[in-house]
Amino acid sequence: MDSPDAPTIAAPVASRPAIRTRGLVKRFDAVTAVDGVDLEVRAGECFGLLGPNGAGKTTTIEILEGLQRATSGEVELLGLPWDGHATELRARIGIQLQETELYDKLSVVETVRLFRSFYPHPLEVADVLEQVDLIDKQDAWVEKLSGGQKQRLAIACALVSDPELCFLDEPTTGLDPAARRALWEILRRLRAGGRTLLLTTHYMEEAEKLCDRIAIMRKGKIIALGTPSELIARLGGEQIIEVGSEPPLPAELFAAIPGVVACLPDPGGFRLTVHEIHATLPLVIDELRKRGARPSRLSTRTATLDDVFVELTGTSLGADEAQAASVAGVHDAKSRRRKPEVAS
Amino acid sequence: MTFSQGPLAQLFLARWRELRREPGVLFWVFGFPILLAIALGLAFRNRPPEVATIAVVDAPALSTTNAPATDVAAAIDAVDGFKARRVDAATAAELLRSGRALLVVEPGDPPRFTFDPTRAGSRLAEIAVRDALEFAHDPKARMATQENVVTAPGQRYIDFLLPGLLGMNLMSGGVWGVGWALVLMRTRKLLKRFAATPMRRSDLLLSFMLFRVVIALIEALFLILFGILAFKLWPRGSYLTLAVLVSVSALAFSGVGLLVASRAQNSQSAAGLMNLVTLPMFLLSGVFFPAGNFPDWMQPLVKALPLTALNDALRAVILDGATLAATAPQLAVLGAWGGLGFAIALKIFRWT
Numbered sequence: 256m257d258s259p260d261a262p263t264i265a266a267p268v269a270s271r272p273a274i275r276t277r278g279l280v281k282r283f284d285a286v287t288a289v290d291g292v293d294l295e296v297r298a299g300e301c302f303g304l305l306g307p308n309g310a311g312k313t314t315t316i317e318i319l320e321g322l323q324r325a326t327s328g329e330v331e332l333l334g335l336p337w338d339g340h341a342t343e344l345r346a347r348i349g350i351q352l353q354e355t356e357l358y359d360k361l362s363v364v365e366t367v368r369l370f371r372s373f374y375p376h377p378l379e380v381a382d383v384l385e386q387v388d389l390i391d392k393q394d395a396w397v398e399k400l401s402g403g404q405k406q407r408l409a410i411a412c413a414l415v416s417d418p419e420l421c422f423l424d425e426p427t428t429g430l431d432p433a434a435r436r437a438l439w440e441i442l443r444r445l446r447a448g449g450r451t452l453l454l455t456t457h458y459m460e461e462a463e464k465l466c467d468r469i470a471i472m473r474k475g476k477i478i479a480l481g482t483p484s485e486l487i488a489r490l491g492g493e494q495i496i497e498v499g500s501e502p503p504l505p506a507e508l509f510a511a512i513p514g515v516v517a518c519l520p521d522p523g524g525f526r527l528t529v530h531e532i533h534a535t536l537p538l539v540i541d542e543l544r545k546r547g548a549r550p551s552r553l554s555t556r557t558a559t560l561d562d563v564f565v566e567l568t569g570t571s572l573g574a575d576e577a578q579a580a581s582v583a584g585v586h587d588a589k590s591r592r593r594k595p596e597v598a599s
Numbered sequence: 600m601t602f603s604q605g606p607l608a609q610l611f612l613a614r615w616r617e618l619r620r621e622p623g624v625l626f627w628v629f630g631f632p633i634l635l636a637i638a639l640g641l642a643f644r645n646r647p648p649e650v651a652t653i654a655v656v657d658a659p660a661l662s663t664t665n666a667p668a669t670d671v672a673a674a675i676d677a678v679d680g681f682k683a684r685r686v687d688a689a690t691a692a693e694l695l696r697s698g699r700a701l702l703v704v705e706p707g708d709p710p711r712f713t714f715d716p717t718r719a720g721s722r723l724a725e726i727a728v729r730d731a732l733e734f735a736h737d738p739k740a741r742m743a744t745q746e747n748v749v750t751a752p753g754q755r756y757i758d759f760l761l762p763g764l765l766g767m768n769l770m771s772g773g774v775w776g777v778g779w780a781l782v783l784m785r786t787r788k789l790l791k792r793f794a795a796t797p798m799r800r801s802d803l804l805l806s807f808m809l810f811r812v813v814i815a816l817i818e819a820l821f822l823i824l825f826g827i828l829a830f831k832l833w834p835r836g837s838y839l840t841l842a843v844l845v846s847v848s849a850l851a852f853s854g855v856g857l858l859v860a861s862r863a864q865n866s867q868s869a870a871g872l873m874n875l876v877t878l879p880m881f882l883l884s885g886v887f888f889p890a891g892n893f894p895d896w897m898q899p900l901v902k903a904l905p906l907t908a909l910n911d912a913l914r915a916v917i918l919d920g921a922t923l924a925a926t927a928p929q930l931a932v933l934g935a936w937g938g939l940g941f942a943i944a945l946k947i948f949r950w951t
Binding site: 321322323343346350352354355357360371373412416 | 604605606608609610612613616617620621787788789791792793794795796797798951
């Protein structure tokens with residue numbers, strides 16, 4: 256087995272992908288959860304896997320982590336396949352799973368020490384706790400931690416192996432905004448430390464803030480791939496006008512306005528993608544006036560990844576999420592379980 | 600890396616901390632067996648022999664020369680441990696049927712005895728009452744005997760029962776303690792998280808078995824102390840032999856626990872499986888009555904059960920002072936359960 260830093264064998268870090276998959280497929284009986292995914296994650300980058308619940312993100316990441324076997328297709332991590340290299344790969348990656356509940360009665364430091372014992376070249380417990388800002392909570396029992404602190408502990412358990420590659424599956428789901436921002440700060444530091452991160456999320460804002468590159472998944476397929484700005488540029492316009500009218504007017508009317516690149520339905524009206532707000536907005540208002548309609552809603556903003564998602568799928572990620580969450584509320588309360596962070 | 604920093608020690612410590620920091624669990628592990636033993640101890644404490652009721656049918660005497668009901672009743676009352684109850688024929692039949700009377704006597708010439716010969720107490724009562732009536736009829740008929748009353752430790756029912764209770768506790772503790780904790784770890788996705796690390800799979804299972812050995816030794820110590828204090832039941836064999844036996848049995852039952860927990864996806868199905876495994880042993884393995892009571896064709900099955908092996912060995916060591924070598928066959932059965940349980944569980948264990 257070649258050591259990662261043996262100069263004669265290892266390819267230059269930049270040219271060897273940290274993760275490479277070809278035609279990844281995972282079927283559960285009748286359901287195809289992952290449907291032909293080709294991915295390449297470069298060493299040192301923060302890669303975001305985006306999509307609504309049920310898009311196949313978790314299945315994909317669990318195949319990459321070696322926790323599930325693909326029905327077909329190839330996976331290579333750090334240049335190695337799982338077959339025959341499982342123990343080595345497990346020692347070189349760090350993992351945070353979506354739903355792990357650690358031992359309630361163990362303290363923070365005891366938990367990290369336990370995970371540390373599994374790895375051949377681990378980091379010191381105190382260093383890891385410092386990286387996730389849990390030093391002052393190190394003697395608290397896990398059951399006493401807030402949701403955000405629990406997530407940070409889960410990340411500490413992933414980091415203690417000193418991994419080259421880190422998998423984080425929805426690390427901020429269920430956290431309040433303050434806790435989410437605190438976690439982003441930690442993830443930024445990790446990235447700056449040179450580790451490769453693969454992050455799944457269903458928050459577009461999070462992906463925009465943290466990721467170098469993003470793959471958007473839907474129904475088991477990757478439907479878009481690129482840097483956040485590339486994806487936004489793909490909209491054809493970088494500005495959004497959100498408009499609604501009373502009485503409602505048909506979409507074709509707005510689509511026909513010069514300068515409107517796309518017109519997509521939105522709750523309470525439409526989202527118009529435009530190049531230049533100052534040129535197009537007066538035309539939109541003229542159009543309303545001409546039809547004798549009153550604007551029930553009118554606002555402008557810069558396009559985000561969420562607009563990319565709407566453009567690609569015709570539905571808002573937020574809408575999908577709300578729907579999925581109401582289902583989850585009945586079945587497993589997946590995204591609601593964590594305790595809200597208490598701002599400290 | 601020193602041993603205490605190693606995975607086996609850390610996994611063991613995690614189990615220990617979980618238990619120590621959960622007072623409720625401590626009660627179920629240590630307090631409950633003692634309470635059970637106390638309850639059974641009260642039920643089987645030494646007390647005067649029970650007075651058995653003999654129903655005497657109060658019919659009009661057919662002949663004045665025959666002993667009338669009064670005389671029969673007096674003769675029965677004179678016997679230690681028996682008491683006559685004079686009733687009409689229907690009530691007598693009812694008392695016999697319900698088990699409240701051991702025997703029905705209809706005074707007459709000859710007196711008529713009605714009883715169920717498959718009930719040991721009834722047969723003894725029949726002999727005693729016949730003897731008493733003969734003696735009343737002819738005082739010279741009584742043979743002089745000496746009675747020697749025995750209540751020494753080793754021959755009472757509680758002496759039979761306590762090793763059985765110890766065995767039963769070791770079984771429940773092993774199967775439930777190991778199985779339940781593992782299934783909870785699975786439902787909490789902690790097993791899945793461990794599976795994503797390079798931790799050796801056997802380390803986790805082994806940590807559970809070793810932890811169980813330690814807990815079993817403490818449990819056994821408590822129950823044996825209880826036996827000594829409450830019933831003066833001093834083990835006749837060596838404590839070292841007992842410790843080895845308890846340890847090997849802990850491996851056996853935690854092996855069973857591992858098997859039970861190896862596939863179960865939720866706590867309900869795990870609980871069902873554990874009952875399925877432990878209930879037959881409660882009944883078949885000689886906890887409350889000797890396992891030898893079951894028919895011969897069942898004996899190979901009964902003897903292969905780990906609890907039967909443990910109970911036999913515990914009774915041999917505690918009551919008869921058997922050596923470790925003498926319990927080799929039982930140790931072999933227990934060792935096989937532990938070893939096979941561990942090996943099979945390791946193969947079929949579901950981590951996600």
